[in-house]
Structures are given as C-alpha cells and as structure tokens.
Amino acid sequence: MNLHFIAIGGSAMHNLALALHHKGYKVTGSDDAIFEPSKSRLDKFGLLPPECGWFPEKITTNLDAVILGMHAKENNPELQKSKELNIPIYSYPEFLYEQSKNKTRVVIGGSHGKTTITSMVLHVMHYHDKEVDYMVGAQLEGFDTMVNLTEDNDFIVLEGDEYLSSPIDRRPKFHLYKPNIALLSGIAWDHINVFPTYDNYLEQFKIFVDSIISGGVIVFNEEDKDLKEVVSNSENQIRKHAYVTPEYRVENGITILDTPEGELPIEIFGAHNLNNLAGAKWICQHMGIDEDDFYEAISTFKGASKRLEQIVASDRTVVFKDFAHSPSKVSATTKAVKDQFVDKEVIACLELHTYSSLTPEFLKQYKDSLNPANKAVVFYSPEALELKKLNPISKEQIITAFGREDLIVYTNAVEFQNYLETLDYNNKAVLLMSSGNYGGLNFDDIKNWAK
Template identity: 50%
Template sequence: MSKKYHFIAIGGAVMHNLALSMVKKGYIVTGSDDEIYEPSRTRLYEAGILPEEKGWFPEKISKSLDGIILGMHARQDNPELIRAQELGVPVFSFPEFIYAQSTEKKRIVISGSHGKTSITAMILHVLKSEGLDFDYLIGAQIEGFDLMVKLSDAPIIIIEGDEYLTSPLDRTPKFFHYKHDILLMSGIAWDHFNVFPTFGNYTEQFEKLVGMTPSDGVFIYCDKDPIVKKIGENCKIEGVKLQPYSSHPNKIKDGNTFLLTDNGEIPIQIFGDHNLQNLQGALYICNSIGVSDSIFYKHIQSFKGAAKRQEILAQSETGIMYRDFAHAPSKLKATVEAVKNQFPERRLIAVQELHTYSSLNKEFVDNYAHTIDMADDAIIYLNPKAVSLKKLELMDEETLRAGFQRKDLKLFTDISLLKAYLESQTYVNTNLLLMSSGNYDDMDLDTLKYKINQKQ
C-alpha cells in the first residue's frame, strides 16, 4: 500500500519539487498553502495535487498519514501542524525527510556561502551525461532536469547543503540533517544576517558541519578561501581524507576559457575564477565516487551553467547581456570580476538589485565595500515596496556610495527610470550584467535584448 504524506506549505520552490518527485515515486501526496505562485501552481495542478483552496485546513490531517512534511514558510502556530502534533502524526522538516529517504545511500553534501548550486549542477551534468544512477537535491531549476529533487533506489545522492534554518520547529541549519559521507565546502562569506547575527556565529555552523564528517569520510575544501582553509587544516578527525582545491589551471583566449589538462586544452562554456574553483571542486567530488578525469572533461565541455548563473540573455559579437543570481557581497564581487576579466576591453555596466533582508539592511551595507569596483558603470536598484515589507529603512545614494566605497555609484528606486536609463545606453563593445536574487519587478527586457542582439 502506498504511503501517504501531507505537505504544509507545498507551494515553495523546493517543497513543490519534492512533492512532485514523491508522486513520481508512487506516494500519495496532499498539501496546503496560503499562497502558491507560478510555476509551482501549474506544476502541482498538472500532477493532480494542487490544493483546491488557499489556506490551512486541519481536517486534512488524520492518523492515516505516514507523515507531515513541514516547510520553512509555515509558522509554529499553523493549525494543520497543531492538529498533526495532537494526533501524533510524524512531522518531518524538508532535510529530515531527504535524510530518511537516503539512509542507505552514499550522501554527498555541497556546502558554502557561494557556488553551491553551480558545483552541484556541474556534478549532476557529468553524472547524467555519463548515464550513471543517482539521486539529488539542488536549489535551482537546471537544464536537463525536470525537477530539483529526485528520490529513487539509486546508490548515491548529491545534496546542495543550505545553511539556512531547517523549519519553524528547528532553528538549526538544514545541512546538519543530511549526515554526509563526503563534504565539499566552497567558501564562507557572511550571509543570512537576519538569522546569524554575527560573522562568528555564522562561521561556527560550518565548523560544526565539518565536525560531523565520519572517520571514513572525505572533506573537500577550497583552500583559496582563508576561513575554509583554516577549517580544513584544523580538521583532526582520524581517518578523514582531506582534499584541498583551488582554481583549475586555465587560459583565456579571445573571450573563451580553456582548461589546461595533461591531454591538452579543453574548451568550456563557463568562465571566471570562482567558476574554475567550482569546477575543480566538482572534479574532486566526481573522482571520489569513481568518475575519472577523462570522463569529467568529456562532459564538462557541454555544461552551460546553472539557471541565472552568468546566464546569457542576448549576445552579439561586441556585447553580451548576462543575468546572474549574485546578491551576497562575495557573489557580487566574483561575478563582476569574472565578466570584466573575461572581456577586459569591453565596457561593463553592472546592475545590482538589493533584494534580501541582509542586503537591504543599513547595518550590513558596509560588507559590500569594493564589490563592484571593476564595473565601468555601477548601478543599484532598490524597490521601496520590498524595503517596506521587510520593515527596513530605504537607503539613499550617499549611504550606498559609502557602503560600496564607490563615489560614482548610481541609485534607482523606480523600475521605469532604470529601464529607460539602460535602454538609452549604446551596447557596442559593452556588456550588461543584471544581478539579483529577485526579478527587477518583472522589468521588460525585450528592448534591451534587441539593442544588444542588433549591436546598437
């Protein structure tokens, strides 16, 4: 008989993907949420599990359920959660459920403040291209994969290990629950300012994670990051294999990047020092599960990058329009530098939408000092509504210029004015980089794409 699970907050990006993967596996799935947006809504509807009404309905909870899967979006006083607790129905957070489904697998966790999605996506691309059997959890929709989660009888699972809180009932990082066999750590730069109030508190979570590595485990870490390097060198767990990594040897030729290998130069479609670090880490993970260098190099050539990571929206011989998820200071700096270093002769217009609680907080803005220095034209967009919803103070241009340490930085708080400014520019020998974890208020990009495609 099929097991039955109910999702509280089924509409979330990863939550609805887990629900869909469980339907594929043959489970009976129901769910509730107070808001469900696209594409979650359509995908849940097509799978036959879209809730009939928005809201919370305790009557959906019964002892016949095998478990509740609780999303971070729910609150502790959620009426369905309270009912489940009264009835004694098992309640799983998202990561607890992933672990429960993978206790017999080799668990590979990719951690770090930045690069997690890209590294995980590279590994998945290589494994899939080689026809290997694996499960996965990744934090973004990536090319070639219908879902962000897959659970099957595969012998291994690749998990993007997020340090954010587990659930309303569990205020510890998600990545503690996966109980890794192999751990990769890319870098540490203060993020989630609203949850981890000090940098020391934030770093401590990663130190604890490394301390969970089993004695027959593997810890692969980026030694170009001074904090991660120190954590790696201080790891004294007997039996653990320690594998430091840095950027893969490479060269840039005519705006294209090539890997330097024992068998010659390998062309790749991604670029930037941070991506070459990510690639080296992905290579070592693949090695650790039996994939040879030659197989990795064969397949990595066709990897185009994860969605919204240096994603090309328009392109001509003299200009490219990129969209990138960069929002935290380290991600912003790495992305700006990557694009400028790849095309040093081109003007770079870099636009950053400050969207997260940390980035919109006046107390945090100094962390962005010099992150956008390499852009020729540096622009910040703030949505006053987003600032108001987070109950924060709208920063002015002077505050942002001081925080970013850039006197010519431009601020826009009206999306129509930003759009008009960008459309007024000439995109000959010019790259445009749009960075945000938001969506620029759904700004229409058609005119910009046309200008760049037509070399205007």
C-alpha cells in the same frame, strides 16, 4: 506513504512533492499563495491544492507524515493540528535524510558556488549515464525536476544550504544530512538575520565538518583562509582533500582550461567558476569518474539556471543574469565578466533584495565589489525595506557603502527599467545580479531592447 506538505508551493517544496509523487507516494498539500512555475508543475500531476489557504481538516490520522516548509508560520493551523494528532513532522532536509539513509550521501556546501558545483557534478553524471538521486537549487538542462529520489540509486547528491530548516527547527539544513562525501567552497558571512556575527556563522561550518560520517571525505577550497582553518582544526576522523583554482587563460572571449591531457576550451568562465570546477572534479572522482572522463563531460557544461546565464548574445552585446547577491558573489561575478570581455564596456546592475543586503551594518561588506565594472548600478525598493520591517536607507548610504562615487542608484522600478530600455547596448557586456526580479522586470523585454 501518505504525506502532506504544509507550504507546498515553494521552489524546493514543490520539487520534493513531485519527486515523492513520482516515487509512488500519495501527496497532498496546502499553501496560502502559489506562483509559477510551481503552480503549473503541481497542476500537471494533480498536486495543486483546489484553493489557497490553510485547512486543518486536511490533517487526519491517515497521514504518515507532514513535511513543513520554511514559508509556513509557527502558528499555522495545519501545523497545530498535526501536533495535536501526534503526526510525525519533518522539515525538508530531515525528510531528504530519511529518504537517503541507506545511500552514499554527497553534500555540496559553502557560502557561494554550491548550486553551480552541484550542477556540474550532476551534469557529469548525466553525461556518462550514471544514475544518481539528487537535490539541487536550480533547474538544469536535461533534468525534469530539481529533486530525484529512487529506491535503487547508490548515490544522492545534495546541495547543502546553511539556512534554517523550518519554522520549528532552527538548525541549518546542511547539519541534518550526515554526509559520507562533502565539499565546502568557501565561507563568507551571510544571513545576518539568523547569524548576527561572523563567528556565529563560522561555527555552523565547523559543525558541518564534524557531522561528516567517520571515515568520510571533505573536499575544500584551500584558497579560503578561514575554511582551511576550519577543516584543519577539525578532529573528525575524515580524509581531507584540498583544491585550488586551476590554470587557465582567456582567448578571444573563450576560456581555455589547462588539463593533464592538454588545453580544453570550456563554456563557463570566471576564476570563481574555474575554482568551482576544481572542486566538482574531486567530488566526481570520489564518485567513480576518471579525470579524463570528467574533463570530457565538463567541456559541455553551460551553467546552472540564473548562474551567469547568458540571455543575449550578438556581435555587439552580451547580457547575463545571475543569482549573485552576497558581497563575495557580486565581486567574483563582476570580475569574471570584466576579465572575459576586456574589449567591452561592462555595466553591472545589482538589486539589493535580501534582508542582509538591506541592513546598514552589512552593507559595508559590499565595498569595492562593483569596482571591476565600467559602470555600476544599484536598485533597491523602499517597499522591500518596509516589508522586512527595516529602517529606511538613503542613496548616499548606498554610495558610501559601495565606495564608488559614480554609482547610479535607483529606488523606483519603472525608472530602473527605463534605464535598461534606453541604454545603448553597442559594445556592452551587461550583468544583471539579483535574487529577486528588480520590481517586476521582464527579461524577455531586455532581449528586444538589446537587439
């Protein structure tokens, strides 16, 4: 097939482009800006566009299909040309479904934990030399790309995002996969620019459960009341398997999991991650992995990139970076670090970066989320508000929303970075949570500051 990617530089898009290139397809693409690591990875395989910009002349009748990225606009000239020539146009998830019609589709969804659970499943499969196709939202140790597509593998494991599919397809991505086996980790309101009410957001998960192939399986977190109700009320003819957080304890900074075979030390920590592990175990069992083989493999799992990723570790300090940005994730991650490092002073730093997190009405959802930390810091950029065309937010609004009078608030990236540079790291556990980069923070600098 001859394929053209409109907005090839995106994290997901460039990985799909690479996967299809490795599969033997002819791939071209365009974008108005491409950053690292996408740039180097595309360049390595000859897929980097010669120049940035949109070029309608690239769209010809020789193309079998166009894959449209979320970054492109509805008036994109290459998209318009594709429509004029009646070339099939696919969103990212639509094309993944086309590639997996004849496979057993395993879809991991939920407002939180889906990347970690998908990563756990793939780690276990890799550990036991079980080849599967996949798409995951983080770089994993032992995997070259975030997308793998073959003709031969029986299973495909897909991270099921509830955000929109493309500029011209307003359906959530996970509605398009039609899973045979599915997991939902929990429901916590997010993406308010697309789902303005919680009920509207909740409806997307009802649709997802009903999209599971008849006779399939839904694995779900029974501890989430709304999720339990969504699954229970579904009349879809599917099997329903609930899971809960397993028993565990923390001893000398090591998490020890209670298993049928006895106590098992594991690399990850936090109640939310143990809950994720329980869900991953069910999925792996449905994919043919015995319980004891699952535990053997999962004991070596160190986490997905940017998911409680340890960037500094010494006798005197630990520093983690985490993708957490929604209220439920921030609360769970902060509590996890505090529970794991009870003898250290926990400093939790959060960047408000997403559209939802910078909206006054949604800010209220963050109340008490940073309370487990001994010290709490919030950074946000007024320029980000301007770019997203949002009204200004004051420091006082932030403090009130989080419900913490001692909250430290920074609106200047240099001042925030100076705070981290001059911090006394002795006997500290520092947690950096963001889906952005704190206005250009170099994490290698932190490794030097924390020495």
